[in-house]
Amino acid sequence: MALMTAQEYIDSLRKLNTRVYMFGEKIDNWVDHPMIRPSINCVAMTYALAQDPQYADLMTVKSSLTGHTINRFTHLHQSTEDLMNKVKMQRLLGQKTASCFQRCVGMDAFNSVFSTTYEIDEKYGTHYHENFKKFLTFVQDNDLTVDGAMTDPKGDRSKAPSQQADPDMYVHVVERREDGIVVCGAKCHQTGSINSHWHIFMPTISMGEADKDWAVSFACPTDAEGMYMIYGRQSCDTRKMEADASIDVGNAKFGGQEALVVLDHVFIPNEYIFLNGEYEFAGMIVERFAGYHRQSYGGCKVGVGDTLIGAAALAAEYNGVEKASAVKDKLIEMTHLNETLFCCGIACSAQGFKTKAGNYQIDLLLANVCKQNVTRFPYEIVRLAEDIAGGLMVTMPSQVDFSSDTVVGRNGETIGEICNKFFATREGVSTENRQRIMRFIENLCLGAAAVGYRTESMHGAGSPQAQRIMIARQGNIQGKKQLAKDIAGIKD
Numbered sequence: 001m002a003l004m005t006a007q008e009y010i011d012s013l014r015k016l017n018t019r020v021y022m023f024g025e026k027i028d029n030w031v032d033h034p035m036i037r038p039s040i041n042c043v044a045m046t047y048a049l050a051q052d053p054q055y056a057d058l059m060t061v062k063s064s065l066t067g068h069t070i071n072r073f074t075h076l077h078q079s080t081e082d083l084m085n086k087v088k089m090q091r092l093l094g095q096k097t098a099s100c101f102q103r104c105v106g107m108d109a110f111n112s113v114f115s116t117t118y119e120i121d122e123k124y125g126t127h128y129h130e131n132f133k134k135f136l137t138f139v140q141d142n143d144l145t146v147d148g149a150m151t152d153p154k155g156d157r158s159k160a161p162s163q164q165a166d167p168d169m170y171v172h173v174v175e176r177r178e179d180g181i182v183v184c185g186a187k188c189h190q191t192g193s194i195n196s197h198w199h200i201f202m203p204t205i206s207m208g209e210a211d212k213d214w215a216v217s218f219a220c221p222t223d224a225e226g227m228y229m230i231y232g233r234q235s236c237d238t239r240k241m242e243a244d245a246s247i248d249v250g251n252a253k254f255g256g257q258e259a260l261v262v263l264d265h266v267f268i269p270n271e272y273i274f275l276n277g278e279y280e281f282a283g284m285i286v287e288r289f290a291g292y293h294r295q296s297y298g299g300c301k302v303g304v305g306d307t308l309i310g311a312a313a314l315a316a317e318y319n320g321v322e323k324a325s326a327v328k329d330k331l332i333e334m335t336h337l338n339e340t341l342f343c344c345g346i347a348c349s350a351q352g353f354k355t356k357a358g359n360y361q362i363d364l365l366l367a368n369v370c371k372q373n374v375t376r377f378p379y380e381i382v383r384l385a386e387d388i389a390g391g392l393m394v395t396m397p398s399q400v401d402f403s404s405d406t407v408v409g410r411n412g413e414t415i416g417e418i419c420n421k422f423f424a425t426r427e428g429v430s431t432e433n434r435q436r437i438m439r440f441i442e443n444l445c446l447g448a449a450a451v452g453y454r455t456e457s458m459h460g461a462g463s464p465q466a467q468r469i470m471i472a473r474q475g476n477i478q479g480k481k482q483l484a485k486d487i488a489g490i491k492d
């Protein structure tokens with residue numbers, strides 16, 4: 001089957017029986033819901049750009065499984081160049097949406113489950129790798145969006161999955177049948193889960209022998225019997241439900257999406273199982289998936305950062321301060337921070353290596369350094385953007401006020417006229433454009449998009465401490481000590 005167009009993708013979602021709940025109610029037409037639709041538009045952009053000849057090299061690639069042309073979001077990376085192109089593609093998508101475009105979690109799951117299943121089969125003679133290749137061929141041929149679901153609720157963090165008072169705190173097998181397994185549990189803050197066609201579930205931590213029933217990975221359709229989602233709300237999200245608030249929303253077209261995904265006795269046929277009890281491989285999937293997603297942030301956050309730097313520069317221009325050396329210097333600092341993140345994304349890709357299964361893995365140390373920087377630099381970029389924009393980005397009256405004809409002034413001036421009078425700026429700049437850029441900055445710094453640009457920079461793909469553990473493991477302090485000893489003439 002050919003690549004889907006953006007419209008075909010949106011239409012394909014309507015055919016699913018995905019169960020979505022929000023504000024205590026079932027949402028039947030979630031595809032057109034004003035709070036959900038922007039996140040669907042973001043994923044649709046991954047389809048639209050793949051149809052655009054100018055982005056063909058970045059967005060499409062030959063499948064290593066079938067030789068067919070596929071969307072890079074469904075690709076198994078075949079070289080370090082593929083890894084770098086992945087990061088560049090993510091930067092492009094960040095630039096075009098100023099949001100989290102969600103489809104990467106599936107891509108990162110494909111690559112980590114592909115290589116891990118190969119190694120499980122090698123040790124145990126299981127057939128998980130064949131299962132996975134068949135599943136991925138189906139995904140590529142149908143150009144599907146797949147959610148990579150990793151983060152369990154975790155309950156008491158001091159206890160292993162098997163020690164939890166409630167066994168559902170980690171996704172687990174509750175029944176083993178001849179033809180498959182039945183699973184229960186949940187995954188928290190799942191990016192893009194609602195508008196994915198399928199899900200790949202993976203364990204979220206390393207596991208011991210007692211955790212066998214929790215060491216499970218599988219694929220299932222998003223509308224599987226027993227599966228449902230409870231939508232996560234975002235800062236300022238109900239602005240999207242207001243009439244005449246497209247400017248106040250800041251980014252009316254695009255947005256991210258997270259949800260709680262619940263598995264209530266979902267049956268998984270054998271052919272969709274990729275790990276089932278081989279507990280010592282749980283850690284391998286986690287480490288590889290986290291590594292890929294930490295690389296991803298060196299692309300997507302950089303693209304979004306580009307839009308924020310552009311918005312700050314426009315705000316300065318609209319306010320008439322773009323020539324001030326302090327403003328120029330702040331824009332340089334923002335650019336420096338943003339490009340440093342890109343350097344990290346490219347570097348961990350360039351230093352990638354071939355796995356036993358044949359696809360390419362990033363350099364783990366550098367990917368963790370990348371993500372550790374992402375937990376810091378976007379915060380500084382946001383601080384500088386707020387500095388340049390000024391307080392107006394959070395104190396401006398509503399869009400409705402700007403067009404209101406309610407009379408307030410002594411001489412019959414309307415609220416709209418008063419707003420437009422006092423929020424006017426330099427000649428040649430409309431008050432509306434000033435409003436638009438201020439709200440855009442507000443959206444990224446502390447509105448709905450701040451979920452993707454700020455908090456997700458902190459906690460997405462693992463919280464900062466998770467990277468520090470990996471940096472400690474990969475940092476080779478012993479080797480560095482020896483270097484110092486050799487030069488300093490220390491003989492033990």
Ligand code: SF4
Binds near residue numbers: 100101105293300
């Ligand atoms: Fe993709 Fe970035 Fe969103 Fe992760 S946070 S899904 S890498 S856009």
Ligand code: FE
Binds near residue numbers: 100191456460461
């Ligand atoms: Fe993320």
